[in-house]
Amino acid sequence: MFRYLLGKLAVLIPTFFGITIVAFGFVRVLPGDPIMLMAGERGLTPERHAQLMAQYGFDRPLWQQYLSYLGDLFQGDLGTSLVTHRPVAEDFLTFFPATMELGLCAMILAVCIGLPLGVLAAVKRGSWFEQISMSAALVGYSMPIFWWGLLMIILFSGTLGWTPVSGRISLMYYFPQVTGFMLIDSLLSGQAGAFRSAVLHLILPSVVLATIPAAVIARQSRSAMLEVLSEDFVRTAKAKGLGPALVVGRHALRNALIPVVTVIGLQVGSLMAGAILTETIFSWPGIGKWIVDSISKRDYPVVQGGLLVIAAVVMIVNLIVDLLYAVINPRIRHG
């Protein structure tokens, strides 16, 4: 197991440095130098420009700049926003819990919908249930979620008036952030109706963000299940006279879950991509919206920092999934 972890790290560490090079390079390949970008429309005299270039170290060779960038990075310094003048790392920590809450809810929803759908479709092979659920999965898989989100707003917020259109909680409620998770904080606040408001705000974005992962999980768990069901040990279990529920539940499902866990892990990256769109549509104050806003405001240090941290988060989550995978599948860690 330890050797397996070392092997994974041997690939991940160079990749991480690659990511830092991309993030470092990003600001440098933009037209204009970093000082001009910071000055923006105001413009600078050549003397002031040269002075600032020296002050920020942009006149040094590129490799020296990169090394000092790495040095800052390892001290947790991601630079300073040009717009809010706050440290990028601090801003990230402000917005991250919102994305985390949304992403976790979407993932739980996706697994709760996708897994039973896929497993049942495999068990009831050739039935109308398989037809309908797999057609639905294909539609979900092909969904432009930014449009799907708008449709949900039209139906549930506009026509039915059930849910609010944007944000995380109604402005009526104010309470201190303890965990950063609105669902938990609203409960802790003890204010009547706060939790309900948080749930209502969370429902639509979670459903929208869960759509594609749920479809992918349903398709994958169906094919994994089909493969397992055709194997000898399942036939043996059936031959022993076990009922279908026991065959599926005790023998087949455990083995079918192994590839499904990987797929769930792989969804983390696409969940982040989905969060960019979902948060924009629902004005959800998370890192996806933060990045999109920063791009439109040309706040490049934020884009640079956000790019790096998001890639790092996805990488770490994937590592955890790989390790989990090894735990449930001994063939991998000894292979």
Place this chain on the structure above:
Amino acid sequence: MADPATLAPAAEPERGTTRDALRAFWADFRRNRGAVIGLAVIALLVLVALLAPLLAPHDPTQQFRDALLMPPAWKPEGQGAYLLGTDALGRDILSRLIFGARYSLLIGLMVVTIALTGGITIGVISGYFGGWVDTVIMRIMDVILAFPSLLLALVLVAILGPGLTNAMVAIALVLQPHFARLARASVMNEKTREYVVAARIAGASNLRLMLRTILPNCLAPLIVQGTLSFSTAILDAAALGFLGLGAQPPTPEWGTMLADAREFILRAPWVVTFPGLAILTTVLAINLCGDGLRDALDPRLKRG
């Protein structure tokens, strides 16, 4: 399970000519009802795109100032002249959708062509030579894959500047590692086979071995990935358009149309509904086809 009689032709594909292989492929593909429907929809879309100037009732950018936010024709306030209604600037939505088909198909085609060419070149070199070349190339691909694709495309467009061409380049760059990895894996799988060794002994050059001997035997997974990437490209380009970074107004690109329509969603839902429906239909048709292709081309996944 399939009976041995139906498995036999798939097990020995080398025997037949190209025409036989194509016929066998078509027979497999045709059995998948969804795939055939998907193919028909795509054919229809191509026709619509080609004949757009003939089919569209109006110019897609012409603004009818006396018909702003006109509902579809079947609503009481609608007019027959604007079948699917008009947008906030009085432009006919149906005409914009018809011309939009051109953009979406163009985006898919361009992105897949760039990503496929680049990915195959990189992947074949990587898999064929192995060693440090392979290590360096694959580490670079890992770095690209470490970023969520839409995020990286977004940042690339921020560097290159918003616009349809830059969006296509960015998406192609982000999708390319998938092709490179597939091509590499199949090349590594094929290069130790006897027929490659035989060709090498017969004096074939590296280039000939790579392109003429090995590559044609690696195409099946690449074609399937190409189809899937076609739909990803259309979705991502529409997403970039929606975020204001793809095709710029007044281009009738479907994602850009949705971005324009966002502020009117509660007042004029039809402005939002139809462009999204067009994206969904197109992507769904391509994915249906992709599933059919995969089942027909990859004997291991063949249905029983």
